[in-house]
Amino acid sequence: MIIRKLRLQKGWSQEQLAEVSGVSVRTIQRIERGQTPGLETMKSLAAVFEVELSTLQPKEDTMTPEQLNTLRHTMTEEEKDALEYVRDLKGFYSNLTSYCVFITFLLILNLLTNPEYLWVVWPALGWGIGVAIHGLNVFEVTNFFGQDWERKQVEKRLGKKL
Structure with missing residues (x-):
């Protein structure tokens, strides 16, 4: 996911990202493995990386069935x-x-x-x-x-x- 790419561009470890964003390391790991994060988590990460929230949201053709299901419920x-x-x-x-x-x-x-x-x-x-x-x-x-x-x-x- 894009979170990993942005984290690596900043040169941060998962622990450092967790500390700055207020999100647990376990959540960061799950997000980087493809699980869909909650809206508040996404907002925190978008603020930390200083990007728009839409930038962090994955495109549908790269999403797993679970992620698509979660997305459908928010549409x-x-x-x-x-x-x-x-x-x-x-x-x-x-x-x-x-x-x-x-x-x-x-x-x-x-x-x-x-x-x-x-x-x-x-x-x-x-x-x-x-x-x-x-x-x-x-x-x-x-x-x-x-x-x-x-x-x-x-x-x-x-x-x-x-």
Whole structure:
């Protein structure tokens, strides 16, 4: 984590950082191993290193699942929705890229082995329908399993209205 980098730039040991920041050595060790610190701890460390609090917060792609879970609990509903949308979008583009690459490979294989019969149409059609439905859901053109559906399913499971 960035805490270790900043500590080493100052030439401090973990003990020295703990002393100046008022944070225990054990907490410093945990933070440097990747655990997510509390907000007050982060504020203390930001003050000691004379940096903005946002500088000390890790980027999501480098976070462990536990850290992401902690971050999700501190986000607003709007931020959670945006994060979920971006992940869905990433999944769709990944699926679309895989489709294009793999179907191109199958087309080349088909043309090299049996150009008289284009059997590649069948996997392209099947997978293509799946990609199209995925895209319709991600871009919310159709919303088969949207928030209303989710809410109804939760209500059904819990046996009460939300």
